[in-house]
Amino acid sequence: MKTIKHRDLTLIDINDKQTLVISCDSSGGIGEKKDDIIKTTPEVVGYFGAQVSMMEILSFGARPISVIDTLSVEMESTGRRIIKGIKEALEPLEFDIENILTGSSEENFPVSVTGVGITVIGIINKEDFIFPKTKSGLIAALVGVPKVGDEILKNRTDIINIEKLLKLKEKDYIKEILPVGSKGILHEFEEMAKTNNLEAILEKHINKDIYKSAGPSTCVIVSLEKEKFENLKLETPLPVEKIGEFI
Structure with a gap:
């Protein structure tokens, strides 16, 4: 075993x-x-x-x-x-x-x-079973907003949940999904790169705090093709932001 x-x-x-x-x-x-x-x-x-x-x-x-x-x-x-x-x-x-x-x-x-x-x-x-895999040339996008503690109780409309995650799973252009927890966006972005033997290249300007805890996985990082980024934004009822790419 x-x-x-x-x-x-x-x-x-x-x-x-x-x-x-x-x-x-x-x-x-x-x-x-x-x-x-x-x-x-x-x-x-x-x-x-x-x-x-x-x-x-x-x-x-x-x-x-x-x-x-x-x-x-x-x-x-x-x-x-x-x-x-x-x-x-x-x-x-x-x-x-x-x-x-x-x-x-x-x-x-x-x-x-x-x-x-x-x-x-x-x-x-x-x-x-197809092992989730991110390849060089794909981009990383954040879906949802990192929140923790009382922030979550005030507003749940912009955070991920199981129902919204299942909708993301239906999109064949999304290659991998990684929930963000207490270690923050940057940690999970680099972890996705590391486990795929890639380098994570961070965007110069990101509107979210990349070090902040996302508490009970209030957002996820997805890897996808560059050409499908606008599709993701249009098809997802949550904030979507490009945070980097993989090489």
């Missing part, structure tokens, strides 16, 4: 035909409890926690087969409300969420801070 790391994903060959793909994310100090730093509902915590891990799996091209929530809170009522948010985030996928979702909660001790971990397991069939 071979196991390799690909960016934030773990890939495990389980037989000659299939590979498991594992993604995880966590959050702490965000919720309604006494010592939470960012105050928001448990439903919002669950929604964005599920979004991060699931978008990693979907961007890579794996089919989700299990979602695990590890809740460092009591089930009643915080845990149930977090799970409600998880289910809301996963609605666009139209699968049997009741059977695909499992997890655990903290029932032994009272907690004053909200803590959540989400793991998503996906699977790929080797015979028909």
Whole structure:
């Protein structure tokens, strides 16, 4: 059984035909409890926690087969409300969420801070899987806006979600999609180049803060052909900006 790391994903060959793909994310100090730093509902915590891990799996091209929530809170009522948010985030996928979702909660001790971990397991069939690949000559575009904390709560209209990601996946001129998280735009742009043995050439003028955290993956970097950039802008209901190219 071979196991390799690909960016934030773990890939495990389980037989000659299939590979498991594992993604995880966590959050702490965000919720309604006494010592939470960012105050928001448990439903919002669950929604964005599920979004991060699931978008990693979907961007890579794996089919989700299990979602695990590890809740460092009591089930009643915080845990149930977090799970409600998880289910809301996963609605666009139209699968049997009741059977695909499992997890655990903290029932032994009272907690004053909200803590959540989400793991998503996906699977790929080797015979028909096309490994996402960026080639020299393609450009990198940012879709969505990097946001974190209270910024997300104020306005969600300009950030990516699972439904919008699935729309991007339908565009055959997009060669690779990489969600941006807490390490920022520049880090993920360079990571996309590195894993494809390319050099990342950054645009001289970019309207977004390339070092800022994008929190729960509020934007993604896509690689595509230069000629299709205007198509992407016209077809995507989110801010789109060229951030560089690959050589």
